[in-house]
Amino acid sequence: MYIPNHYKNEDLSEVKDFIKHNSFGILINQVDNKPWATHIPLELDMDENGNDVLISHISKANPQWRSFENKSQVLCIFNGPHSYISSSWYHEEEVPTWNYIAVHVYGTIQILEEEAVLASMHKLVDKYEKDSENPVSIHNLSEKTMKQIKGVVGFQINITDIQATYKLSQGREEDHSQIITELKQRDFNAKAVADKMKNKHN
Template sequence: MFIPEHYKNNNIEEIHDFLKNNSFGILINTINGRPWGTHIPLELGKNLKKKDVLVGHIAKANLQSKNLVDGDEVLCIFNGPHSYISSSWYKDEEVPTWNYIAVHVYGTVKIQTSEELLTSLHTLVDKYEQQSEHPISLNDMSKKTMRQVTGIIGFEIEINDIQAVNKLSQGREHDHPKIIDELEKQTPTEKAVATEMKKRLD
């Protein structure tokens, strides 16, 4: 993606944290010459070669599943907080803009075996059930319920390239206090942008 130099994020540790905390992404490949996207959880992990991978699964009924082939390159997009920035918050006249954080990941597909898929499903459910008052486990599910797993395919995406952007009013540092103050008056989405801006003030 297009990223002006002053908006680039090259801190891989920070990017990995972002991917772990914003793991609901968009998987994009090409089907018959057209881009195709599916919104799914894509979890950051390591493969047997200790390479960084994204792990996910999609329904076999999804046309995209029939076009995921070992060795193909795909694009995964992850969005963080974003907000409209009014130029009325600036000291000097300027056009409005948009602040946002996003990451694009390019990688190579490897289709999982049924055993690998089941392992990744356990990992996914266990991760998010930690937040539940009464967590469930796939180990407790009946064979009838678990037969639904036959309707999906799992995959790993070995990461080849990461492009990360933090567009947070760089170059307008003198306006940051006012921008942050205005964002904090709004919804949780805008407040999240303010929080990201304050982190960089520190």
């Protein structure tokens, strides 16, 4: 994606942490010569060689998986908080803009065997159930329920490139205090952007 240099985040540990906390992403590739996108959790993990990978699965009813075997490159998009920025918050006249965080991950897909798919499902459920009052475990699901695994295709994305944009009013440091104050009076996304700005520039 196009990233002006002052918005580029090359702190890989920070970007990887962002992916882990914003893992519901968009998987994009070509299906029958048309762009195809699926909204799914894409979990950052590590393969047996210590390389970063993304793990996920989709329904076999979704035709997207049939194009995975050609090992063509796919794009995964992860979105963070975003908010409109009014130029009325600036000391000097300027056009309004938008602050946001977005990460693009490129890679090639490898279809997983059923055993690996099941292991990935255990990790996925355990991750998101840990804060539940009555957490569900795949270990406790019946054989009948677990037969549904036959209806999905699990895959691993071998990462080839990670690109991250953190557009947080860089170049307008003199206005940050006012921008943060205004954002904190708005919706959840705006407040999250304010927190990111405060943490990033302190």
